[in-house]
Structures are given as C-alpha cells and as structure tokens.
Amino acid sequence: MATIDDVGLSMYREMVRGQAAEQWILRLIDGGEALVLYHSARGQEGVAVGSIAPLRRSDYMFYVHRGVGQLLAKGIDPVELFGDVLANTAGSTRGLGAGIVHVVDPSVGVLGQSGTVGGTFPLAAGAALSAKYRDSGQVVLCMFGDGTANRGTFHESANAAGAWKLPVVWLCENNGYAVSVPQSASTPVADLATRAAGYGMPGVIVDGQDAIAVYEAVDTAVRRAREGEGPTFIEAKTVRFRGHFEGDPQSYRGDADTAALERDPITLLADRLIEAGLATDASLAALAAEADREMERAVDVARAAPVPDRSRLFEGILA
Amino acid sequence: MRELTFTQAINEALVEEMERDSSVFVMGEDVAAFGGVFGVTKGLHETFGDRRVFDTPLSETLIVGAAVGAAITGLRPVAELQYSDFLGIAMDEMYNKAAKWKFMHGGRLNVPMVVRAPEGAKGGAGAEHSQSPGGLFQSAFGMYVLMPTNPADAKGLLKSAIRDDNPVLFLEHKALYSKRGPVPDGEHLVPIGVAATPRRGDDVTIVAWGNLVPRSLQAADALADEGIDVEVIDPRGIRPLDIDTILASVEKTGRLVLVHEAPGAGGPGAEVAAVVADRMIDVLEAPVLRVTTPDTYFPQSVHLERLMLPGVTEIADAVRKVMR
Numbered sequence: 127m128a129t130i131d132d133v134g135l136s137m138y139r140e141m142v143r144g145q146a147a148e149q150w151i152l153r154l155i156d157g158g159e160a161l162v163l164y165h166s167a168r169g170q171e172g173v174a175v176g177s178i179a180p181l182r183r184s185d186y187m188f189y190v191h192r193g194v195g196q197l198l199a200k201g202i203d204p205v206e207l208f209g210d211v212l213a214n215t216a217g218s219t220r221g222l223g224a225g226i227v228h229v230v231d232p233s234v235g236v237l238g239q240s241g242t243v244g245g246t247f248p249l250a251a252g253a254a255l256s257a258k259y260r261d262s263g264q265v266v267l268c269m270f271g272d273g274t275a276n277r278g279t280f281h282e283s284a285n286a287a288g289a290w291k292l293p294v295v296w297l298c299e300n301n302g303y304a305v306s307v308p309q310s311a312s313t314p315v316a317d318l319a320t321r322a323a324g325y326g327m328p329g330v331i332v333d334g335q336d337a338i339a340v341y342e343a344v345d346t347a348v349r350r351a352r353e354g355e356g357p358t359f360i361e362a363k364t365v366r367f368r369g370h371f372e373g374d375p376q377s378y379r380g381d382a383d384t385a386a387l388e389r390d391p392i393t394l395l396a397d398r399l400i401e402a403g404l405a406t407d408a409s410l411a412a413l414a415a416e417a418d419r420e421m422e423r424a425v426d427v428a429r430a431a432p433v434p435d436r437s438r439l440f441e442g443i444l445a
Numbered sequence: 446m447r448e449l450t451f452t453q454a455i456n457e458a459l460v461e462e463m464e465r466d467s468s469v470f471v472m473g474e475d476v477a478a479f480g481g482v483f484g485v486t487k488g489l490h491e492t493f494g495d496r497r498v499f500d501t502p503l504s505e506t507l508i509v510g511a512a513v514g515a516a517i518t519g520l521r522p523v524a525e526l527q528y529s530d531f532l533g534i535a536m537d538e539m540y541n542k543a544a545k546w547k548f549m550h551g552g553r554l555n556v557p558m559v560v561r562a563p564e565g566a567k568g569g570a571g572a573e574h575s576q577s578p579g580g581l582f583q584s585a586f587g588m589y590v591l592m593p594t595n596p597a598d599a600k601g602l603l604k605s606a607i608r609d610d611n612p613v614l615f616l617e618h619k620a621l622y623s624k625r626g627p628v629p630d631g632e633h634l635v636p637i638g639v640a641a642t643p644r645r646g647d648d649v650t651i652v653a654w655g656n657l658v659p660r661s662l663q664a665a666d667a668l669a670d671e672g673i674d675v676e677v678i679d680p681r682g683i684r685p686l687d688i689d690t691i692l693a694s695v696e697k698t699g700r701l702v703l704v705h706e707a708p709g710a711g712g713p714g715a716e717v718a719a720v721v722a723d724r725m726i727d728v729l730e731a732p733v734l735r736v737t738t739p740d741t742y743f744p745q746s747v748h749l750e751r752l753m754l755p756g757v758t759e760i761a762d763a764v765r766k767v768m769r
C-alpha cells in the first residue's frame with residue numbers, strides 16, 4: 127500500500143490543478159465568455175483526487191458533473207476541458223458540449239457522462255463486463271452522488287456486478303444533498319454503504335475530506351477488482367462548500383453545515399504533508415502557482431479556437 | 446436454395462458472426478442453456494460457452510445499458526430482450542444512451558451493439574407482450590431500427606447489424622419465427638437501409654412492415670385477379686428509411702397504402718404519409734390510406750386478438766378504395 131510519502135505530493139498537485147481550473151471556469155462564467163451552468167467541486171477535492179490516484183491510465187472512469195478535479199487527474203487535457211467550457215472546437219467534444227458535462231477522452235479511460243444522473247451505472251457494469259471478457263485487467267471507477275444512489279439503475283447494476291464479480295468500484299460522493307434535498311428526507315439509511323451487503327460486496331465508509339483515506343480505500347477496492355474478487359461500494363462522506371450550481375442561494379442549508387465547511391480537504395492534506403516533512407508552505411504555494419499558470423496557458427490556447435458552425439449539429443450522430 | 450425457418454436463420458447469423466469475430470457475444474434472460482424463450486439462441490451456449498453466451502439477471506435496464514458500456518469499450522454485444530415491449534423498461538438506455546452516447550460525446554465513441562427484441566401479437570400474450578414499438582424510435586437519430594420479414598433478410602440483416610458500428614434495434618415478429626423460406630448458402634449480407642420490393646406493380650404502392658408484408662403480398666395476388674397491379678415495398682425497418690424507393694414507386698403508381706401492425710398514431714406509416722404529402726402531393730391520385738391495428742390495446746383473448754390484426758381482406762379493401 128502506498129503511503130503519503132509516495133502519493134501525497136502528487137495528489138496535492140492534482141488538487142490544486144482542479145481548484146485552479148475551477149477558478150478559471152468561474153472567471154470565464156463571470157466574464158460572460160462561458161455560457162454554462164457550473165457545479166462547483168469545492169470541498170470535494172479529497173474524493174476526486176484520492177479516488178483517481180490509484181487508477182492506471184487505461185482504467186475506465188465515469189465521472190460526475192462536479193468532476194473537474196477527477197477529469198484532470200485522470201489525464202484530460204486542460205485545453206480540451208476549457209474548450210468544452212467555452213463550447214468551441216478546442217473542446218474534447220469539438221464544440222458540441224458546453225461545460226464539463228460531456229467531456230470525454232477514451233485514450234485516458236474517460237468514457238463520458240450521462241445527462242440523466244445514474245445513467246452511467248449500467249454502462250459502468252458493461253465496461254467492467256467488457257474488461258473481464260477481454261481479460262484486460264482494467265478496472266472501472268463509477269462515481270455518483272448520494273441522491274443518484276437512489277436510482278433504480280444502481281440496483282440492477284450493482285446486483286449484476288456482485289453476481290458476476292465485475293471489476294468495478296462504485297464510489298459515492300456523499301455530500302448530504304441531492305440538489306436541495308437533504309439525505310435524511312429521501313433515504314431511509316444514514317450510511318449508503320450498508321446497501322453493499324445486499325449486493326454481496328464490501329461496503330466501505332471513508333472520510334472524504336481526507337484524501338489519503340480515500341486513496342487507501344479506493345486502492346484496496348481497485349486491487350480487489352483487478353484480482354477478480356469483484357466490486358466494492360465506497361461511500362466517501364464529504365461536504366459541498368458551494369451551492370449545487372453557481373447562483374444557488376442555498377436557503378435550504380442548516381446551521382449544522384457550518385462546522386463541516388471548516389474541514390477543507392486541501393488544507394488538511396497540506397497540513398499532513400508539512401507535518402510529514404514532505405513540503406513547506408512555500409513549496410505548496412509554488413505548486414498552486416504553477417497549477418494556476420498551467421490553467422491560464424490552457425485557457426489562452428482554448429480561447430483562440432473558433433466556435434463550430436451549424437454542420438457540427440449533424441456530426442457524430444452515427445458512425 | 447435451402448430453406449430455413451426465420452428462427453434458424455437468426456441462429457445461423459449469430460453462430461457465423463460469433464465464429465468470425467471474438468468480440469461478439471450474446472446476453473439476455475434465458476438465452477444460455479435454455480436457448481431463449483423463443484428458441485432463437487438454441488445451441489449457442491453449447492458451442493461458445495459461458496464466456497460468450499450468458500444469462501443476465503432479470504434486469505432490462507442492465508441488459509441494454511451494459512451492452513452500451515461493453516460496446517464503447519471495444520466489444521460487439523448482441524443483447525436479447527425477451528419481448529420488445531420491455532424496451533419501455535430500458536428506454537433511457539436505448540433512447541438516451543445507445544442512440545446518443547456517440548453524439549453527446551462529440552462523436553468520439555462508437556456504440557456497436559444490437560438489441561434483439563421479439564415484437565408483434567401472437568397467441569394472446571396480452572397488452573404488454575404483443576406490441577410493435579418500432580415507431581417509438583423514429584426520432585432516435587443515432588440508432589437503426591430493423592424489421593426483417595423473411596428468413597433470408599433475418600439472417601442477412603442481423604449479420605450486417607452485428608458488423609455495423611452503430612447501435613441497432615432488431616425487431617423480430619413472433620409470428621414469423623416458424624415461417625420457412627429460402628436462405629442463400631455461404632456469406633449472405635443484406636445492406637442496412639435498403640428497401641426490398643418483393644412485388645413490382647404499376648397501379649398502387651403498398652408499403653408494409655413486419656408480419657404484414659406476407660399478408661400484403663397475398664392481398665396483391667388476390668387483387669391481380671381483379672386486374673389491379675400492386676407494388677409491395679418492404680422497408681426492412683424504420684430507421685434508416687429508404688424513402689427514395691418509396692417516393693419513386695409512388696411517382697409511378699400515384700397511390701399509396703401503408704400497412705403495419707403498430708397503431709396508426711405513432712406508427713411508421715405516419716411519417717411516410719407525411720413525407721409523401723410534403724414531397725409529392727401533386728402526384729397523388731387518391732388519399733393515402735393506412736391499414737393498422739385500431740387505437741386500442743391487444744387483449745389477452747386469442748379470439749379478440751385475431752379481430753385486432755389487419756388481414757388480407759382489410760389490405761385488399763384499402764387498395765380497392767384508392768383505386769376508385
């Protein structure tokens with residue numbers, strides 16, 4: 127098992143890359159350049175980065191709409207990401223997308239995202255079935271929120287994955303809210319991971335603010351999957367620092383959330399790196415500055431690309 | 446030429462494509478040792494084993510969605526739904542995932558999969574096991590909907606469907622499974638999107654789908670005795686639609702009768718009628734007529750089911766009406 131010594135700094139770097147990218151996206155929205163609805167990942171970086179770090183480039187990943195950090199960590203080119211945000215031909219979808227919703231790159235295992243949340247569960251089972259069929263050793267990471275966990279698609283997919291011992295990791299980013307509805311109002315159990323027993327797989331609860339803990343849980347699940355022992359359900363308890371989308375007034379949020387907002391996964395990892403003698407405030411600040419410069423360069427390149435013409439509407443419907 | 450049943454023809458297509466390409470596999474409810482509820486996959490499990498022919502849980506959403514996931518990662522799944530009515534259970538997977546995944550993601554992922562689904566009324570299966578839902582997918586621009594009407598087409602179209610890089614919904618009429626017909630020896634492929642014209646004629650064009658193609662041909666034979674020369678066109682499916690063949694026929698005959706087992710509302714004939722009206726209203730010498738099931742549901746009673754289905758008489762009457 128890798129430790130903070132091995133993966134801590136690279137995970138920190140991915141965290142600040144994700145954060146820098148998000149800040150640039152918000153600037154593009156504020157400046158009127160990007161006409162997109164954006165779902166901030168702020169507060170959930172521990173899950174994003176901790177879950178991608180154990181994966182190989184060839185492993186598959188189905189992300190979530192709050193997924194800027196995991197997309198970059200998996201290997202999506204920032205220029206393509208910003209091209210999608212700007213809805214121009216630099217994007218991974220060559221101008222078809224707008225935002226980070228359908229960012230795709232099969233060469234790094236990013237197989238896309240479903241517009242209907244929870245639509246990726248059966249696809250993830252199918253990709254895992256495919257990996258097993260081809261004996262490729264690939265693992266599928268399927269991310270979803272606590273609200274999405276209530277879709278029926280999850281039941282059918284988890285059941286088949288359990289029955290067939292498919293190499294898939296179901297990773298629930300539980301931030302406590304499905305848009306505005308708190309988990310307690312929609313879900314009969316406090317811990318979604320308890321559902322795993324019904325599908326014959328381990329159910330693991332992990333502190334999503336602790337990137338190293340997420341790394342360890344996902345790494346264990348990935349090894350298990352690669353060795354043919356089947357799926358794992360991981361529930362990472364996390365906190366959404368901003369609204370469901372930018373502009374969400376969050377009137378539904380209670381006072382109890384205030385304390386949770388103080389556990390910032392970026393600060394927590396920084397403190398541990400410094401305690402372990404692996405970094406200093408200055409070295410971490412340098413990583414953040416470099417990430418910001420990288421994203422600024424990517425934004426500049428993406429900005430130079432043209433928007434597509436009408437013909438783009440009719441391309442890519444059929445092979 | 447040897448004769449096969451429709452079922453044997455489909456089975457032969459599956460065997461040949463699985464032998465040809467190791468990325469082709471078959472999954473569905475009861476498709477393995479049991480051989481499928483309609484017997485279409487008999488023997489495949491014995492020949493190809495657990496890895497390539499396997500039973501799924503009773504999970505239509507999983508069957509279609511997992512086929513999409515397998516297809517975008519390099520395999521060519523052939524998934525069976527026991528009844529095409531169950532497409533409704535997997536509608537998001539069929540209509541939003543299979544049909545749109547490529548488009549939504551900028552054209553970067555192909556979805557080479559086939560969903561086989563028996564359709565149509567036969568033997569009192571009732572309102573939820575007798576439908577012809579192909580028309581629901583007329584706006585599924587990213588997928589094909591094929592409907593073979595004879596064993597040769599069943600084999601040739603299915604082989605083409607499995608090799609195609611697009612998702613295909615392959616609808617098999619249950620009443621056709623036991624029908625025999627000539628099937629060419631050796632490699633036999635039928636191109637996707639090309640209508641067949643099983644009967645040439647100058648007076649009236651019938652466009653018919655599925656199980657009503659053979660009945661339309663019978664009606665045409667009967668009408669020939671009355672001196673009415675009917676052309677029968679079998680589009681072999683709903684998407685892509687070979688509208689050029691239909692328009693050329695109507696240009697010649699000036700009369701059009703549309704025949705299908707799906708109800709008129711939302712059936713494939715509605716779209717053809719609209720396109721013909723749009724493109725050649727001045728050519729038409731009579732109103733376009735449709736012969737379909739009425740606007741009600743299939744009953745479980747076999748007696749009442751028979752009264753639902755358009756027969757040779759209804760088709761012939763419609764042709765006589767446009768000839769008046």
